[in-house]
Amino acid sequence: MTTPLHPAIERVTKRITERSADTRGAYLASMAAQRKNGTQRGGMGCANMAHTTAALPASDKLKIHAERAPHVGVITAYNDMLSAHQPYEHYPELIRGHARALGATAQVAGGVPAMCDGVTQGASGMELSLFSRDVIALATAVGLSHNVFDAALMLGICDKIVPGLFIGSVQFGHLSTVFVPAGPMTSGLSNxxxxxxxxxxxxxxxxxxxxxxxxxxxxxSPGTCTFYGTANSNQMLMEIMGLHLPGASFVNPGTELRELLSKAALERALANTGKTGEAAICMADIVSEKTIVNGIIGLLATGGSTNHTIHLVAMARAAGVLIDWDDFAELSAVVPLLARVYPNGSADVNHFHAAGGMGFLMQELLTNGLLHGDVTTVMGQGLGAYANEPCLQDGQLAWRPVPAVSGDTSVLRPVSEPFSADGGLRLLQGNLGRSVVKVSAVKPEHRVVRAQAVVVSDQQDLLALFNAGKINKDLIAVVRYQGPRANGMPELHKLTPPLAVLQDKGFKVALVTDGRMSGASGKVPAAIHLSPEALADGPIARVMDGDWITLDCERGVLELEVDAATLAARSAVHPDLSHNEHGTGRELFGLFRAHASTAESGASPLFGDRP
Known part of the structure; x- marks a missing residue:
């Protein structure tokens, strides 16, 4: 028997819906107008049509010119720098061939950039990373702007790529759209x-x-990195939001099942155009306030990447849905943690998938009133269809019900036996501003830290202090001028090992920053995404070495123990940030830095701060 929806989830969804009434209404009106206008193929000039089909085989030209067959646009983030995206090299060929077999046509509408944070961590290139999301959104829009497509397939996996593809494609929400994953690499050295x-x-x-x-x-090897960082959180998100096929997220590349799932994604995209006899389903039908809430719940139930406290906000805003960190915090209080995947545990995503994966997780949430089941998905059904997993049956793709019990309760648990009663994401606030902290992997004894500040304006300065043996003590590291306007908000992943070393030595250690700490943030409590940031005159710019700070994950408190008058009388520290503006292409991103919204509003130059 299915339990009624949890009242807190109902309450938060209602609040979001009311808050978003104007922006959501405007978005849906725009999508309705575009849907009514349809593609421009029907009325385009002969020269325009000739350009559209010039490179296609004669048989495809005939389908488009005479038969008015469904035409699919592919946006691909392929490159072979990213192991996760390397398998996409041959996807366009697969998609085109399968489309022809189904009486349809397909073209690569455009490529989008895809950078690997694993390569740029700690280097200047990382300062382009966050804004690459918005570049990807813009590039997606350019690819689809030809307006000759009835459906779209989004090929992307990693950190900024899926959010960027989502933000761009949801502007074409009148199209039938399916996101197509490529799967994680097989397991290697344990995390x-x-x-x-x-x-x-x-x-x-x-x-x-x-x-x-x-x-x-x-x-x-080819495939997504196997820890549960932002890339794999993206895959979870697309599945729980109904934009993937059920069970598609974590099937390994190069397998027969993976290929059949990719073909099936095309089949669903074609079916959802409404041109093959089934009801039309467009992306704007799928993405709703309930869908966004489901995404937040999935993030909390799996201990997913903190980066989505930024990305999901921007993604929702692109569809006219306004969410904030209060929504995350209120849902976190009632959504149990059901998965332990590194860095929140020792297992990787292959282990999670084998234990029951997304299907088991969603079934548990649905039957316990912790997920909106009455949403539209690419399957043409509600979210109940996702309590099934793909399998091979006589060489064909089939779906079967997920197991009723977890295959490994050290990795994946039922709601009746969670790892934690809450989702492990907390909102911290106080006289320093608002921030988020992920406590899924933080032991209870480390969740409250009161210590003196060690203040730096560059992560390399903190590393230098560590290497010189000057911070072997209780401390709260304050790393400021790392926000979107200061330097593009690079991840501070390089700080994780030294801070963990200090913690292991018995010191009370925490981090406070207006930057990001990564989807791989771990056992050291980290108050991240602090807003307002230092460059926007946030109070963090007035913190001094030796100030006492209380970071309390249990009470949701982040407090600088300096009285208001003293703090107001201090002058903000303004380091020379000119080195952030030059080299590695940073010259080209000045406009993005200058117009970035706050972290809580999505850290995007595309929408500005939430009205």
Whole structure:
């Protein structure tokens, strides 16, 4: 028997719907107008049509010119720098061939950039990372702007790519749209073993050769990195929001099942055009206030990436839905943590998938009143269709009900036996502003830290203090001028190993920053995305070395222990940030930095702060 929807989920959804009435109404009106106008193929000039089909085989031209067959546009983030995206190299060929077999046609409408944060971590290129999301959104819009497509397939996986594809494609929400994953690499060196070598390297106990060997064993083949960071959180999000096929997120590349799922994604995109006898379903039908709430719930139930406290806000805003960190915090209080995947546990996403994966998770949430089931999905059904998993049956794709019990309760649990009664994401607020902290992997004894501040304006300065042995003490590291307007808000992932080392030595340690700490943030409490940021005259710009700070994850408090008059009388520290403006292409992103909204509003230059 299905339990009625939890009242807190109902309350938050209602609040979001009321808050979003004007922006959502405007978005839906725009989509209705575009849907009514349809594609421009019907009335386009002969020269325009000739340009559209010039490179196509004669048989495809005939389908488009005479038969008015459904035409699919593919937006691809393929490159072979990203292991996760390397499998996409041959997807266009697969999609075009299968479309022809189904009496339809397909073209690559455009490519979007896709950078690997794993390559740029700690380097200047990382300062382009967050805004690459908005570039991807713009590039997606350019690709679809030809307005000759009845449906669209989005090929992308990693950190900023899926949010960017979503923001861009939802502006064409009148189209039938399906997101197509490529799957995670097979398991290599365990995540715990990799993390141990990283900490040993940070302490100088092992050399670079040992570190490189460890990393190469962990990241070893085509496919998504197997830890549960932002890339795999993206896949979870697209599935729980009904934009993937059921069970598609974590099937490995290069398998027969993976290929059949990719073909089936095209079939659903074609079916949802309404031109093959089924009811038309467009992306604007799928993405709603309830869908966005389901995304937040999925993030909380799995201990997903903190980056989505930024990305999901921007994604929702692109569809006219306004959410904030209060919504995340209120839902986190009632959504149990059902998964333990690294960095919140020792397992990887392959282990999670084998234990029951997304199907088991969604079935548990649905039957316990913790998910909106009455939503539209690419399957043409409600979310109940996602309590099934794909399988091979006589060489064909089939779906079967997910197991009623978890295959491994150390990785995936039922609602009746959660790892935690809440989702592990907390809102911290006080006289320093508002921030979020992920406590899924933070032990209870480390969740309250009161210590003196060590203040830097560059993560490299904190690393230098650590390497010099100058911070072997209780401390709260304050790393400021890392916000979107200051330097593009790069992830501060390089700080995780040294801070973990200090914690392991018995010191009380925490981090406060207006920057990001990554989808791989772990066992050290980190108040991240602090808003307002230092460059926007946030109070963090007035913190001094030695100030006492209380970071209390249990009470949701982030307090600088300086009285208001003293704090107001201080002058903000304004370091020279000119080095953030030059090199590695940063010159081209000045406009993005200058117009970025706050982190809580999505850190985007495209929409501004929420009205």
């Amino acid at each position: 715990d073993a990799k993390a141990k070598v990283r900490q040993q390297y940070a302490q100088g106990l092992v050399g670079r050769d040992a570190l490189l060997e460890s990393e190469a064993q962990a990241y070893h």
